[in-house]
Amino acid sequence: MSQFWKPGTERPRLVDDEEGGVLLYTTSSSSSSGFGYGSLEKQRQRLPVYKYKTAILYSVETHATTIIVGETGSGKTTQIPQYLKEAGWAEGGRMIACTQPRRLAVQELTRVKFLTDGVLLREMMDDPLLSKYSVIMVDEAHERSLSTDILLGLLKKIQRRRPELRIIISSATIEAKSMAAFFNTRRRREEEQGPTKEPAILSVEGRGFNVEIFYVDDPVSDYVRSAVSTVMSIHDQERMGDILVFLTGQDDIDTAIQLLTEEAQSSGKQGLVSVPLYSGLPRADQDLVFSPTPRGKRKVIFSTNIAETSLTLEGIVYVVDSGFSKQRFYNPISDIENLVVAPISKASARQRAGRAGRVRPGKCFRLYTEDYFSNEMSVVGIPEIQRSNLVSCVIQLKALGIDNILGFDWPASPSPESMIRALEVLYSLGVLDDDAKLTSPTGFQVAEIPLDPLISKMILASCEFGCSEEIITIAAVLSIQSIWIPVRGVQKQLDEAKLRFAAAEGDHVTFLNVYKGFIQSNKSSKWCHKNFINYHAMRKVIEVREQLKKITQRLGIGLKSCEGDIQTIKKAITAGFFANAARLEPFSHNGMYKTLRTSQEVYIHPSSVLFRVNPKFIVYHSLVSTDRQYMRNVITIDPSWLTEAAPHFYQKQLHSSFPQ
DNA sequence: GAGCACTGC
Structure with missing residues (x-):
């Protein structure tokens, strides 16, 4: 493994701190406490990554692939593309790409493109060798998102065809070596021309402060309770500073906040402000997390994984880590994706702990034993591609x-x-x-069409059936997490609100009613509030729908409305989702269905408008499994549509399932 | 009568 640095600059350091204990964040000076005054250039020079500018440029010049190991706050994301541009990599009509797993609000430099992994993959459909880019930087590669992994595999292929292309992979320490091994295409005694094929690894320190780690002595049986009592003792014994608690989901979070409120009340403790944080939360509530903590108070944020990667919170000094998160797992045999509470990896645990060291030295309280961390926790998580x-x-x-x-x-x-x-x-x-x-x-x-192929197929079918106006609305709603406001305690009102829109044909048609109402209300937020509908979700539906409209136009497919012919709409849905058909078990008293394809036992989800209605034949959008398999978003169908939509799929194997 | 970590086109 080669490392390069320019004499006279600080030698790049290969961090190897996979062991637990105190995190090895190094911070050079008090300069990390803010920018103060000075020119923009001065500010840039104060970022940790600046010291490595020459080393990075030298490495990119001489290596096909450079792996940058950098902790948060090093400034790599914003600075490296700029260094490359200044060094001439964007000249001669070439461009620099910098990809992220998520959308990022960064300023657009000319000839430097910040985009998501997914968007770059889409660009490859028109330009398979990504020929307009001279350098492609894949940021946050250690997160191993689905698109990142696909992109990395393709970039390796492209490199073979375009030896002049330079790749920069920015990753956490733990993944650097395996990334280097993956991109090492050098064969022994190979005559090398151009940049060397063996990747370089450079390490850039972050801006974080030391975080002291604490473990529990004995395993805890209930991490929610344990998290709450840890918060209470931090509040008792530690100096001021906000607390971030990592839990797994909305349920945990609501329970924890309730428990904390009760405990604080019964013990007469004052000064704690609890705030929930998860993606399903309405926007206004999410913003509470960013509001400054009132003087003399201590903010406690109970969060899902959203605070591990997607959001950066300022002012956190203490982290409480449950050691768990909800993760997706896919079973190819049953073809079911499950969300399961599962132990996190060491890499995640480190990332979580690091959240405590952004403003001053912090502390992280892990609700698992040191022995568990050292001996049982996996080093990295399972890449998404193996769970999807x-x-x-x-x-x-x-x-x-x-x-x-x-x-x-x-x-x-x-x-x-x-x-x-x-x-x-x-x-x-x-x-x-x-x-x-x-x-x-x-x-x-x-x-x-950049959607789940089942949805795309449904859209194409709708063009033939003449109901594409309606179907793209349905497709947009299905791509949003939920259009209903999650409210605890007012379940009844939510159900009643839903009834106002409910259609006997099922959930998809109900969505159409909601959309129609929203448009008729002039896209009013008041109207949404009154009907327990998530206003921001509806705005998003409008946005996605507009995109789908453009895509269908590009495909040369005109939009057409079926003017209320619901059967046509359901036929179009069936054309995409015929494989997700289920039949009510004869004489079933508890609403048990069996899937036509694999005879799995499934039930209509209680959130569906067809819950307890239990029509004989249905098609569902997705399965979610907890103690039972639930079908979410279902419509009634006539079974003859299945053989119509997919004769090859149903005629052979399943005709015996049909009674008529 | 249950629950939805995250992301994107």
Whole structure:
């Protein structure tokens, strides 16, 4: 492994601090306490990454791939693309790309493009070699999101065809070596021309302060209770400073806040302000997290993983880490994605602890034992690609002309079962042909629409059925987490509000009613409030719908309304979701259904307008599994539509399921 | 009568 630095500058340091204990954040001076005055240039020079400018540029010049190990706050994301531009990498009509797993609000430099991994993947559909870019920087690669992994695999391929392309991968310490191994394409005694193929690793320190770590002596049986009592003792014994508590979901968070309020009341403790934080929270409530803590008070933020990567909170001095988060797991045999509370990795634990050291030295209280951390916790989490349904991923690779999906060189390979399942689903949708090639035009069109292929297929079908106006609304609503406001204690009112829009045909049609009402109200937030509808979610529906409208126009498909012909709408939905059909068990007293495809026991989700209605045949949008398998968002269908929509899928194997 | 970590086009 090679490292380069310029004599006279500080030698780059390869951090290797995978052990627990005090985090090895190094911070050079008091300069980290803010920018003070001075020119913009001076400010840039004070960022930790500045010291490595020459080393980074030298490495990029001489290496095909450079891996930058950098802690948060080093300034790498904003500065490195700028250094590259100043060094001439954006000259001669070339550009620099910097990708993130999430959207980022950064200033757009000319000839430097900040974009998400997913968007860059989309760009490859028009420009497979990404030929307009001279350097591509993949930021936060250690998060191993689905799109990041696909992108890394493709970049490695592109590098073979474009030796002049430079890749920068910014990653946390723990992943750096495996990234380097993945991109090391150098063969022994190979005559090297141009940049060396062996990746360089550079390490840049962050701006964080030391965080002292504490563990519990014995395993805790109830992390919510334990988190609350830890908060109480921090409040008792530690100096002022806000507390961030990592829990797994809304339920945990609500319970914890209730417990804390009770305990503070019964013990007469004052000065604690609890704030919940999770993605489903209405915007106004989320903003409370950022409001300054009143003088003499201590803010306690109870958060999901959203505070681990997506949001940065200022003023946190104490972190309480439950050691758990909700994670998605996919079972290719049952074709079901589950959200499960699972132990986090050491990498996550480090990231969480680091949240305590942004303003001054902090403390992190881990609600698990040191022995557990050292001996049982996995070093890194399972990459998303090994925990997901791969239908979207496979169609994207197919669209990029990658035929041998099973032989693709991944940073981490998904299971063959998942890939085969994805191929089967795409085949049944008519997107792939017998040779596993994209069909024309359906396959290419579905690949062009950046949504779940089942949804894309539904949209294409709606054009034939003449109900695309309605279907793109439904597609937009389905891509939003929830349009209802999550409210505890006023469940009854929410249910009543829902009834105002409920359609006998099911949830999708109900969504259409909500959308119509929202438009008729002139997109009023008051109207949303009155009807327990999430205003921001509805704005988002409008936005996504506009995008879908543009995409359909680009595909040369006109929008058309079916003017209230609901049966047509349901047929279009069935054309995409025929595989998700279920039939009510005869004589079932508890609403048990069986899926037509695999005879799995499933139930209508209590949030559905068809809950307790239990029609004989239904099609569902997705399954969510807890103690039971629940079907979310269902519509009634006529079973004959299934054979109409997918004769190849149903005629052979399942005709015996149909009573009529 | 249950629950939804996150993200994107």
